[in-house]
Structure formats: C-alpha cells, structure tokens
Amino acid sequence: MNRISVPVRQLDPGLSLPLYSHPGDAGADLLSAEQFTLAPGERRLVPTGIALALPHGWVGLVHPRSGLAVRHGVTVLNAPGTVDAGYRGELKVCLLNTDRHEAVHFERGDRIAQLVLQQVDQADFMPVADLDASARGAGGFGSTGR
C-alpha cells in the first residue's frame, strides 16, 4: 500500500482531518461541517470543511459508510462521488436518507462518508469501424441470469 502526501486546506479549523480508523483501511472518514437532520427521502449536499490538492493521476472516490446504510438507510446519492485531482473547492457529500419513516440527525464532526484514493488512467478514444470479438459480446444487463 502506497502512502502519499495530500495537501489539505482546513476551511473549518475546528474539524479533524479525514481519518483512517485502522492501519490498512482503504477509506478515510469524512466529517460533516454542519449539524443537520435528514427527513425521510431527503437529500442534502453536506460540506466537509476541507479542500484537497490530489496528485495528478489520482482520484478521490466518495463512498457511503456501510454502518449508516445498514442502521439508518443513509447513503451517498452519487456513490461513488468523483473528486477530480484538479478540484480545489470544498469536498462535499450528497447524502440521501432512503428510509421512508425515520429522520436521521447528524452533529457537526460526525463521520458521514469515506474517501478512497485511487490511481487512474485516461484513455485516448480511437474511433474504429469494428471492435475485436470477445466471449461476452454484447450480452449485458442480466444476460447471465439472476
């Protein structure tokens, strides 16, 4: 596992930095810079109080936390959110309360999502008349059965 240095601007100095709970964890927990309540079915763009300068060739992926999903039905609507390396604005998390009955309350500093850093490549998209054959072919969307 690489350990890379990522410059962080703390827009809200009272909040801790993203935190890996255990050595080797893939996701660093992102904190909420706000106190708020999500009504059933409500979505909200939640600020995290930080801005990053990810290295070129890396991406930040904003994943849901499984505990929030299982216990409260709270997920990240656009999961995984894509944080481009060149983005210098505040990291935000689009939370959605999928529960149909229960509101969910969050305090400032609560862990709302997790950031996974990965290396990525770009493609040069080359127009061609035909694609090479493959075992799967055009089968998809349940072509292999349930």
Ligand SMILES: O=c1ccn([C@H]2C[C@H](O)[C@@H](COP(=O)(O)OP(=O)(O)OP(=O)(O)O)O2)c(=O)[nH]1
């Ligand atoms: O969960 C997310 C997703 C995105 N972003 C920020 C960083 C990212 O680089 C930027 C744009 O995200 P994306 O490309 O997914 O959104 P878009 O709707 O395509 O907006 P844009 O036109 O700005 O690219 O918004 C976040 O802070 N959190």
Ligand SMILES: [Mg+2]
């Ligand atoms: Mg975009």
